[in-house]
Each structure stands twice: as C-alpha cells, then as structure tokens.
Amino acid sequence: MADTLVFHHVGVITDELDAAVEFYRGLGYAPGPTYADDVQKLTIIFVEKAGSPLIELIRPLGDESPARDxxxxxxxxxxxxxxTARDFDAAVGEMKKKRMKKVLGPVPAVAFGGKRVAFFWNTAVGLVELVES
Structure with missing residues (x-):
C-alpha cells in the first residue's frame, strides 16, 4: 500500500470558516471555491500556497454532520x-487489513468532482481519508 497512496492534504476543522480563511490568507495561502457537501453535511474551502501542503478548511453544517463531534x-x-489512492477499492481493503475502522464511506465528494472518499480511524494515527484518484 505504501506505493499506492500519495499525501494529498490536511483537513482542519473549524466553526469559524471566514476567520480561518483570513488566517491562512495572512500566511500567503489563497482560498479556492467554497463547496457545500450535502452528503457529509459540510462547508469546505481548500487553501493553497506554492511549495506548501494543501489545507482543507471544514465547517460542519448542523448537528447531523459526522464532523460535528x-x-x-x-x-x-x-x-x-x-x-489519494490509485486503486481506491484495494486501498480501502488494505486499510481494513491494517485494523483501521471505517467510519464513513465510500461516498461521493463534491469537493473532488464526485470522486469517492472514505474515512478510517484508529487510536495510533487518528482519522485518515482516502480520496479516489
């Protein structure tokens, strides 16, 4: 699995999306479009800066959002x-073999043009998202 997954982004959760965008803008990041993800019940904005990791700013929409907790x-x-996973289905299977508990998905993600995402959790590494390439 090590050669099939490529680091894509860090997700940062906040209830203060506008303030978070302004903070990262002050660090030289440029915000992209805003996405409303009705499946995950989130508002998402990616901020990017040349030579730096991509950051996904995430605001839960209501108490039904899996991210609200x-x-x-x-x-x-x-x-x-x-x-990102070149072979998404194989990567999902590998995560399960590595004792990662699936907590969401696969579901289509509006922020990735409908490509599938899945989220996994364990106590050693926390929450990991797989994004279909």
Missing part, C-alpha cells in the same frame, strides 16, 4: 490527513 472535542484544528 470534533468541534466539541477540539474546538478547531487538525482533523485528518488525506491520501
């Missing part, structure tokens, strides 16, 4: 690491 735990901050 994180706001209660950490208020704001790093939420997950994400990797």
């Amino acid at each position: 994180w706001i209660g735990r950490i208020t704001a901050g790093a939420y997950h690491t994400a990797y």
Whole structure:
C-alpha cells in the first residue's frame, strides 16, 4: 500500500470558516471555491500556497454532520490527513487489513468532482481519508 497512496492534504476543522480563511490568507495561502457537501453535511474551502501542503478548511453544517463531534472535542484544528489512492477499492481493503475502522464511506465528494472518499480511524494515527484518484 505504501506505493499506492500519495499525501494529498490536511483537513482542519473549524466553526469559524471566514476567520480561518483570513488566517491562512495572512500566511500567503489563497482560498479556492467554497463547496457545500450535502452528503457529509459540510462547508469546505481548500487553501493553497506554492511549495506548501494543501489545507482543507471544514465547517460542519448542523448537528447531523459526522464532523460535528470534533468541534466539541477540539474546538478547531487538525482533523485528518488525506491520501489519494490509485486503486481506491484495494486501498480501502488494505486499510481494513491494517485494523483501521471505517467510519464513513465510500461516498461521493463534491469537493473532488464526485470522486469517492472514505474515512478510517484508529487510536495510533487518528482519522485518515482516502480520496479516489
């Protein structure tokens, strides 16, 4: 699996999306379009800066969002690491073999043009997102 996954982004969760965008803008990041993800019940904005990791800013929409509990735990901050997978289905299978608990997906992601994403969790590494390439 090590040669099939490529680091893609870090997800940062916040209830203060506008303030987060302004913070990263002050660090030289440029915000992209805003996405409303009705499946995951999120508002998403990617911010990017040449030579720096891509950052996904995530705001849960309502109490039904799977991400809402994180706001209660950490208020704001790093939420997950994400990797693109050339063979998405095989990568999902490998995550299960590595004792990663699937917590969401696969589901289509509006922020990735409908490509599938899946989220996995374990206590050693936290939340990991797989993104279909």
